[in-house]
Amino acid sequence: MQLPNFYEHYCPAKIIAGQRSLSNLPFEMGRFGTKRALVVIEEDIYKTGFINLLEQAFTDSELNIGQVFSRKNTRVTLGGAREIADLFRRSDCDCLIALGGGEAMDAVKSAAILIGANSGELPSEERFSMTLPKIFAVPAAYAPGYPVTNLVELFDEGKKKSRYFFSDDLIARLVVLDPRLTLKTSASNRVAYAMDALARSVEAIMEPEVNPIVLIYARAAIGLVVKNLESALEEGKRERQADQALANASLYAGIAFSHASRGLIAATAQGLNCITGMQTGIASSILLPHGFEMFSEKYGSQIGEAAGAFTSKRLSATESGVAAVRASLEALQGVSPLPKRLHEAGIIESELERVAEAVRETPFYCESFFNSQDVAVLLEKAF
């Protein structure tokens, strides 16, 4: 392991993962001194009844759920966040639980900012200094990174644009991965999320001076994906194990990626999602092998550091890490049921230009790191 001259790492999220971990949530929340939670949940998750499991966990506890807010699966807006913040105050809650996927998490984060500001208005600065109520996350879908980033995006209807905010208080203090909650994921979705985790982990370490803790999370995520992707497609008991492994991988990848939060594949996948509605997981899966080739020369040594996670056999001296990773990615693509090219996924060539434009608007785009030329090349290769 190569160490950089300087790094800083911060992740205050406590991971609670495994059987009946949801039952542990009230106890752990109690340690943060919180008493009454507002639960924000997405409508389709609400229908699955998972909220009942959460309520059950609070039945034998000194803490309670003040209110449950079920929201439509739509983009998070300022108006929507205000609604949650108002409910929070009216129902006298002191903390927030996001039960669901990325949107529930974003809604909770946005509401937390409004609650912290206590004025119903967003702060003018992207990076503000005020204390926010504690946030806890119960991902009910694989949630790469959402609970562990210090970033939130919300749409300001008044100003008609997306706004971004950063604060360490936006990171969930507890992340509960209960295997019961991710089971409803279909096999192809599971692969998509896993490939997304893989892409994020690979990009997290393609940095000039990678933080070794990030490398640790990335390696752990890669190892879990590589070893479990195939079993995740099977039926039966092993599948459950694999499912739990992939959910964990997804979270680790999020922790790794959130440290720099930039990457060609992540930005391009986000752009594809904005313009064509393509699921980012599928986009990541298609883009990963091509993106990897584009950067492998530049970051050969970093990739070598993680190569061990990709393969169980020891690399001989002549075999480069890059080659090993390439072989492993090919093998994964071989078992994956997802499309391998953008056109196979129904993207038409004329859309690519608009996608490239959208990529530049995403938070993961970073001019000093890659440019629009790279985006165009990647899209072309993957088409």
Next chain:
Amino acid sequence: MNMPNFYQHYCPGRIIAGYDALKKIPSLMDRLGCKTAMVVTDKGVVAAGLIKHVEAAFEGADCSIAHVFDESPPDSSNIASNKLAGLFKGYKCDLFLAVGGGSALDTAKGANIVISQKSDDLLNIQGAENIEADLLPTIAVPTTAGTGSEVTKAAVIYNEEKKVKMLFSADKLYPTMAVLDPKMSATVPPKITAATGLDALTHSIEAFINLQKNPIDDAYAVAAIELIAKYIVRATENGASDMEARFGMANAALMAGAAFSNSMVGIVHSLAHACGAVCHVPHGLANGILLPWSLEYNLPRVAEYIGQLCEPLGCEQTGSDPLEQARLTIRAIRDLEERLNGVCGLPLRLKDAGVSGDKLPMVARVAVNDGCLMYNPLEVGYEDALRVLRNAF
């Protein structure tokens, strides 16, 4: 790997590591909204001139050091903690800056508990394993690379009245920040460098094979083992000038600390704690001596896991038989320790570390009551403990 049935992972402190990381302390204090630091350390650290480095970092900053408390005893005690708490309030400080090994940090943690519970005596605090009040911020600056206490939630404080050790362990006790700067460990003598490094190695290996192993602690452990295999001999041999090796070891100790504060340690530590209590063998040294023998004890249950550590330790993976692989790992650890023995005369046997043979039964009896055994993959009874001790004697 198989997913564990259930696990937790928590490492909430901010990690700041670098060749001049000390310089960042004032800006870190600023981020925490703190102005006045109480430096907590011991006489050894002051004598080594390390506090000067810390003071230099404060030059021209708008926050300051109010006082340097250098009376942390080797085993931090309630008396030291109470005294520190009084001084802290007297100087109107708002942050603990613990510079030293585990005991300086423990003293600071003890004082922090006293202040946050609005008490003036640590002994008054009941049920302190569940500290719920918020503590004041603490920045930990380790001066040895081993304990990993800069990222752990425990504090061991000696009760001078009852003559017993009190264990505090609570999520609130994680230091707010850990600052790793290689020059802080540059003056550690070779033998202690080797022993503390082996402590870190033991933390990572035990975390990796314990009942509570999980994918993320495993990754922390493997990274730590890689760094230790690469740097421990260099840091021991040439510690005063090889800053790269010092930095590598500092990072390894932190990673190992993060791994074991969740996955915990096992038989090696329980035996080492007992050797410390009965025969005053330094912690790291005892761990180093007992590690290979204890791995042999655990071999029947966790050969597969032990075998997986072969590669991080830097030796060629050959066969596919897990048992053979595990033996290679143990061999690699013995080789490493023999090299350290060559470099600095690190003892390889308990009898060379000040343990007399007739004390072994006593050590075994103390060891089986050590809480660490709970996490060991195999159950350890008195006879088992004694057998391992005899082997290592």
Next chain:
Amino acid sequence: MLELTRFEKTMISARKFPVWRRMETKAKRVYLAMALRTFGAAFEAVTASSKECENELSQWEEGRRFALGVEPSGPYITLEKKGRKIRMIGTGLKEPVLSIVFKNLDSAMMVYTTYMGVVQATAENRAVIRGDNGKAMEVIRVLEIIMTYLLPGFILRKNFRTAPTLSAPQYLVMLRIYVSLVPSLVKTFF
């Protein structure tokens, strides 16, 4: 698609009703209270008959009181060392010096339905130990011995760290324990 089992689904929908949720919690509590009392009785019976326990207990100070139970609102039992055996002094927390408590009902259920051992549960952070760690280790060792006498070998092998094979004389002790459990149970429940 990977699916929840029918049982899991039924449980999830049943929990929609607050009445059910309260009932479920209540039922778990009642079950655990019973399990704990049985366990208390087993403590009495096993420590009275087993040589291993006697050895362990000889290290304990007289009158050591410890509790087992569930946070935050019970049930609990408190036990005490008296002479060469352990006696149950009742339900609830009766000023124990040491307690091993689960963080929630579900975790306790896993242990008291013999799905996993106390050691595994503590290692998994599902239980907290309040009090001296060394004493806790002593209690846990006795607990493990009791488990080996109480449970059939196949459960032990499947779910526990230790799976000792009992010798013929130990089986006799086991039989004696089962027999002596009856009066203990009668005593605790009636």
